[in-house]
Amino acid sequence: MTESDGDSTGRSLLSDPRLIIAKRDLSSLSREKTIVLALLIQLFVAAFSSFLVVGLTSLYNPGSVSAGEVVVGVAGEHDAPLVRAANEQDGLRAITYPTPETAREAYQDGRVHAVMLAGDSGNRIDVEVIAPQESIETTLIIDQVRTLLEAVERDERIARSDHLDRSTVPVPEKVDASPYFGFTYTVLVPLLLFLPPFISGSVAVDALTEEIERGTLELLRVAPLSLVDIVDGKALAMILIAPLQALLWVTLLGWNGIDIANLGQLLTVVTALTTLVVTLGLSLGVLTAKRREAQLLYSVLVIFGFGILTFLPEHPATTVAKLAVDSPTGTTTAHVVGYAVAAVALFVLARRLVARTDPEGL
Amino acid sequence: MSGGPPRPRGGDTTTDDRSSRTGRLGDWSRTRAENVTRIARWEVTKNAGGVDRRTVIIAVLAVIGLGAMAPVAVSQGVSLDQGIYRVGVVPEDPYYDPVFLDPTFRVQNPSSAAVEAGKQEIRIVGPQVREYADTTKGRAAVDELRSSTMRYNDGIMGLEDNQSAAFPVVVNLSYVQRDATRVVAPGEQAIAVDSGEDEEAGGGDGAGGGGDGSSDDGSGDENGDGTAGDGSDAGGDGDSDVTQPEGGSNVGSSTIGARLTGGGTSGAPSDITPPFPFRSLVLAFVFVLPLNFVIQAYGSTILSERINRRGELLLVSPVSRGDIIVGKTLPYFAAAIGVATAITLVLRGSAISVLAIVPLAMLFLAATFLGAMFARSFKELTFVTVTITVSLTSYAFVPAIFTDVTPIALISPLTLVVRDLQGQAIGLGQFAFSTLPPTLTALTLFGLGAGLYREEDMFTQRPIPYKVLDALAGPITRRRSVALVTAVLLPFVLVAELVVVAFMYPLTQASIPFGVIVFAAFVGIALVEELAKSLHVYAGYAHSRFDDTLRTALVVGLFSGIGFFLAEKLTLIARLADLQEVEIGQAALGEQALLQTGVPLPILVVALLLAPLALHVVTASISALGARRGRRSYAVALVIAVAVHVAYNLTVVTALAQ
Incomplete structure (x- = not known):
């Protein structure tokens, strides 16, 4: 590449062979449009998980999906507290029936969504709830009924507080909160930030082993490049694109009204994790020199490593969540620093390993 | 797919010219079987078994390590x-305990300034929330505090001596069918959701007869006490149709169940959860997961044939293309089915679960095969494989979530597995509806890939879109074959349309007007259908298979339209699965829905057959006319065709509505 090989100081920064390798790898990625595919995959995963959570939340907490009013038929000797609680609940209306039989009839005729028969059992209110067979409606009805009965339970506990040794904590007023808030920061954001490193590492394995398997590594080595230079260049390319993708996601989330705090620290975490997995991938590539084995070990070991990290005081996903939602603690910062240090240490170690490897053996 | 190249044992077939046709068929199939098994054996010994021992040991150790970590991680409760x-709360306040016990919260000293500065979400003074940050985060925090307070209260009350005052409300929940025949009698139905899970649920119940609350691990026991539990310890009242979900999600208040001494037929209000087969779903996911590992190895072996012309040796050997492909695929297919069978045995599912996984496994393998034929490098293959994993997993998994909610869920074979694990019966029609489209899609994908499995395509580097066109143009030899390709593409159309409908389904639950959703569904469906009718026509033009006359374009369009019309009648199987119960399914499957309205006019019936035919021919001709002038005019023509199609569908639906 440079005319005088020995004169290493004469190499200008831009013609550094490692940068050229990095550029070459990046341009092959963009030529194959694989990076577009990668972004599409990530977008799809994000959409998929959001879809999943909206589906799950609407099933578990159907009140979060706006729907019509639930009409409940109430009968039995203890119907009064039920009706009282129903009057204070949005989205639910109670109709009182004189006898359980008339209430059941109303249910069968489809005049009410569900029936609650409040009988007496010892000192308790024994509520028999009859709801329709499973359907999406049932979920909504049961949710409303449960909310109602919980309110009745609270009222009754207060009424019977003389018989209780302990007192309950008053439940805070209901506020208009997004049911997806927690999910967005604790699942979606970590997912979006961890996918790019994982893909980068996998591509790094391919980038190296493919050169070995196709025999093009030989060609590269004809140029005045050491194996360390080649591996450096490949690592550089793959480590660079992950934080860029992360930045893209943060911007996109910002447009959707999800503000991400502590961007600098988040990008540090992403870069450090990418360095860790890319280094792992390239080391495996050098050690095995075969794609299939390197890829297998890479995926297994990354998952294993991710499992190991649960034993940290703070899981990386929690670290990311706390940074993104702007509730970081000293522990969080310590973890960020820890990842950065580990990344640098592993990178240095891996370079030594590569330097000791005999390229002819690949 | 195989054009009959020479076979290795071909010598003996020349001698028995006079032997019966069945004899020749026997020979033929025997030769095929021999070739396939030989290639499969090579594949196992040379490729799949080619991972060295060191790698295997490390991988196995890592997996064992993961398995060992799992229980520890779970017991620690990764939140x-x-x-x-x-x-912000002080230990004297009543809120201190619930806040302290919920790991979601971090306790701070209450400070109004901190709330202002956005460093504290909630400030509590005495027994009330005095102040909270007026942000999405602050409101979410209050909501979370609300639910953890309720959990905490239930836990506190569980410690009370006077349980009737602590839990003054007891709920018996029963699901009663409601229809014209007045099914009243409580006691005859049980919650079908649970019946498949009784091994574990029953066990939990038995152990906990007196107080079965020994810190259940969340999702597990939610719907736990199904029929088995009821039968064994119902004791008290005779309502056998009562479900009493355990307080599964009530983390941190393990004594919830302990207060109920009378056995599992009643619960406090917080114990009630809507029916949701979460566990079956997780188990079903176990079926899909191994497929993803299988396709990794499979894609790798297919692509490695294409690197450095390694596959050329096999191609010039006296075996047919079909034999090579089947032989190379067989070990991976067998591995996938073997794993599925093992899982089924462990989960005590029936043969239906395995049979339902067959089309899924084929679909995964077929998509990977085609992807490996398209990919130019391992890097690209990695992305292609991830795309396949993500999209097919969601195709299998997302509909299965709605197993008990809507029959549309049956578009995924995984729904059959969930139903099977739940012990529900599965009708033949439902089985066909669920498995046929993926099977046909898989076969089509294999066919398209096989079209590329030849020297001139395998060892050349072309961008993916061109390879797609190559694959599509492959089978087109004359104008007539357009109809065949259109028909063959129909499974894609079916799957894609059902996915469109399925994705519209959540929207119907939201407050979006129904008309808008139907329109969106129509546009999606029209786009899918028009693409299926014209993409290969475009490919044919791009490969100069047709001459540039107006007449040819119209004839090709005619053939494409007819092929589509005939094959579309396959969608009738959708009716087998009771899909007409679903409003949007009705609207989406347009013409079929018309048939069900029972309009008695014979004229209408003729129109029903002719109108769609005319539509398909017209739109296919429009796009064919565009396709002969190149890419840009093809795109324009496609948009016009979609518009015509949507307009037609809207007309049909409005006519229906009157």
């Missing part, structure tokens, strides 16, 4: 939302 909300 991702640890400490995301900060609450």
